[in-house]
Amino acid sequence: xxxxxxxxxxxxxxxxxxxxxxxxxxxxxxxxxxxxxxxxxxxxxxxxxxxxxxxxxxxxxxxxxxxxxxxxxxxxxxxxxxxxxxxxxxxxxxxxxxxxxxxxxxxxxxxxxxxxxxxxxxxxxxxxxxxxxxxxxxxxxxxxxxxxxxxxxxxxxxxxxxxxxxxxxxxxxxxxxxxxxxxxxxxxxxxxxxxxxxxxxxxxxxxxxxxxxxxxxxxxxxxxxxxxxxxxxxxxxxxxxxxxxxxxxxxxxxxxxxxxxxxxxxxxxxxxxx
Amino acid sequence: xxxxxxxxxxxxxxxxxxxxxxxxxxxxxxxxxxxxxxxxxxxxxxxxxxxxxxxxxxxxxxxxxxxxxxxxxxxxxxxxxxxxxxxxxxxxxxxxxxxxxxxxxxxxxxxxxxxxxxxxxxxxxxxxxxxxxxxxxxxxxxxxxxxxxxxxxxxxxxxxxxxxxxxxxxxxxxxxxxxxxxxxxxxxxxxxxxxxxxxxxxxxxxxxxxxxxxxxxxxxxxxxxxxxxxxxxxxxxxxxxxxxxxxxxxxxxxxxxxxxxxxxxxxxxxxxxxxxxxxxxxxxxxxxxxxxxxxxxxxx
Numbered sequence: 001x002x003x004x005x006x007x008x009x010x011x012x013x014x015x016x017x018x019x020x021x022x023x024x025x026x027x028x029x030x031x032x033x034x035x036x037x038x039x040x041x042x043x044x045x046x047x048x049x050x051x052x053x054x055x056x057x058x059x060x061x062x063x064x065x066x067x068x069x070x071x072x073x074x075x076x077x078x079x080x081x082x083x084x085x086x087x088x089x090x091x092x093x094x095x096x097x098x099x100x101x102x103x104x105x106x107x108x109x110x111x112x113x114x115x116x117x118x119x120x121x122x123x124x125x126x127x128x129x130x131x132x133x134x135x136x137x138x139x140x141x142x143x144x145x146x147x148x149x150x151x152x153x154x155x156x157x158x159x160x161x162x163x164x165x166x167x168x169x170x171x172x173x174x175x176x177x178x179x180x181x182x183x184x185x186x187x188x189x190x191x192x193x194x195x196x197x198x199x200x201x202x203x204x205x206x207x208x209x210x211x212x213x214x215x216x217x218x219x220x221x222x223x224x225x226x227x228x229x230x231x232x233x234x235x236x237x238x239x240x241x242x243x244x245x246x247x248x249x250x251x252x253x254x255x256x257x258x259x260x261x262x263x264x265x266x267x268x269x270x271x272x273x274x
Numbered sequence: 275x276x277x278x279x280x281x282x283x284x285x286x287x288x289x290x291x292x293x294x295x296x297x298x299x300x301x302x303x304x305x306x307x308x309x310x311x312x313x314x315x316x317x318x319x320x321x322x323x324x325x326x327x328x329x330x331x332x333x334x335x336x337x338x339x340x341x342x343x344x345x346x347x348x349x350x351x352x353x354x355x356x357x358x359x360x361x362x363x364x365x366x367x368x369x370x371x372x373x374x375x376x377x378x379x380x381x382x383x384x385x386x387x388x389x390x391x392x393x394x395x396x397x398x399x400x401x402x403x404x405x406x407x408x409x410x411x412x413x414x415x416x417x418x419x420x421x422x423x424x425x426x427x428x429x430x431x432x433x434x435x436x437x438x439x440x441x442x443x444x445x446x447x448x449x450x451x452x453x454x455x456x457x458x459x460x461x462x463x464x465x466x467x468x469x470x471x472x473x474x475x476x477x478x479x480x481x482x483x484x485x486x487x488x489x490x491x492x493x494x495x496x497x498x499x500x501x502x503x504x505x506x507x508x509x510x511x512x513x514x515x516x517x518x519x520x521x522x523x524x525x526x527x528x529x530x531x532x533x534x535x536x537x538x539x540x541x542x543x544x545x546x547x548x549x550x551x552x553x554x555x556x557x558x559x560x561x562x563x564x565x566x567x568x569x570x571x572x573x574x
Contacts, residue, residue, distance in 0.1 A: 101373035107341045108365060
């Protein structure tokens with residue numbers, strides 16, 4: 001535990017020293033500031049006031065629905081924005097620790113290789129988690145204070161965003177361990193996010209594909225790749241309508257993908273010579 | 275398949291049939307970096323490992339510290355399989371071309387590596403200032419490492435290797451980039467440690483330094499152990515140099531291989547009323563021995 005804490009603390013220190021992570025926190029603050037500004041402008045004030053008038057005869061929208069729509073869209077923006085930025089910010093943390101002269105010294109310490117890699121992984125995850133909690137809770141507080149409607153379902157964006165980040169971080173770790181390249185460590189998870197979005201359109205695509213093989217291949221790929229799009233969509237539905245969306249399937253399939261990636265990363269790291 | 279034979283914990287390091295073959299994934303080419311290397315380093319000695327570039331010294335050290343997985347053979351540290359993390363607990367290591375995290379301060383770095391070695395915070399809090407003073411960096415503890423010169427980094431690296439009071443120090447080019455005063459300081463620290471029973475294993479290019487400091491030496495050639503033994507035995511007893519003057523005023527300067535021959539020669543000079551100026555036992559320098567052993571004149 002002492003060793004794990006030291007590795008996590010070291011990752012935090014490195015994250016603090018790297019401009020990329022400072023930038024991540026800065027951008028989150030900027031987003032919060034923009035949000036504050038947007039809620040302050042007359043148009044939004046007017047809309048909120050209008051919908052808050054109980055005596056109006058035209059109840060096309062009620063205020064709660066309006067706020068929930070806002071929450072759901074904001075959660076999607078934060079989900080995509082936060083995941084992209086977190087992947088970019090994390091990409092260098094594995095290759096830097098594998099630099100010759102640094103890794104050989106770390107490996108000479110009485111710690112196992114899996115512990116070393118997991119310490120780095122957990123440290124990286126916690127850094128991003130801190131940022132996500134700061135960002136999403138701030139936005140939640142701002143909307144809550146402004147509208148006096150506190151919707152706890154919005155906070156679901158924290159675990160869902162962190163879950164998908166933890167899965168993509170497994171890919172970052174695997175690519176980093178194999179190639180030691182920061183650029184590839186960014187490209188691979190971003191590509192997966194895009195592929196996941198394309199594969200999620202299977203309802204339409206499966207009808208368009210004429211070959212049985214192509215349809216099967218699409219289905220197989222859909223089930224293998226982490227479901228970034230499906231998770232985001234399910235989160236949005238839950239926040240908006242508070243009804244049971246199928247969130248468990250994208251969660252367990254994505255988590256399984258992440259577990260396989262991390263296991264592969266640990267196996268490669270265990271066998272590699274440095 | 276790793277071979278398991280008898281290992282002895284009296285040795286700080288013991289390797290049996292250690293081998294490393296690097297295979298090119300695509301071309302299928304094999305490079306045998308270390309081949310059937312069996313070496314014993316007794317506990318408490320100062321041991322120097324030498325070899326030409328590419329002789330396998332670094333691979334050997336990395337196998338010992340589990341940065342490289344051996345293809346065959348075993349390596350033990352104080353009797354424990356070197357692949358076990360616990361076997362590395364009594365080891366302090368200073369790698370060549372180290373890359374310390376530049377975002378840390380001098381003392382921050384020592385705290386970090388100390389905690390990885392299992393030290394608690396109280397012990398580290400006592401040990402860190404003590405070590406910084408010992409390596410001459412007393413006033414640099416709060417300065418970020420990126421501002422350190424190469425020599426200072428080397429001394430900080432030594433402090434890092436010593437933080438958890440190791441029983442075995444593995445040093446790869448410990449005085450690289452250090453000025454002569456600093457070198458002396460490092461040698462003094464290492465000598466103090468060996469007096470306290472710490473085993474010092476040095477992998478160095480500086481033959482003169484190994485010759486001055488170490489009492490055991492091993493020379494690797496093409497991944498194999500070419501020579502191993504006590505420094506005094508390997509270098510001493512190689513002959514006698516007799517200098518003087520004959521009765522006719524001719525200068526004498528002769529190198530004789532044995533004591534008997536030297537005595538016979540001295541008798542001849544004295545019988546001819548000549549003068550003996552000096553008789554001195556001659557030894558090979560480590561450089562001579564190195565070149566003789568490795569069969570080329572490349573630096574170690």
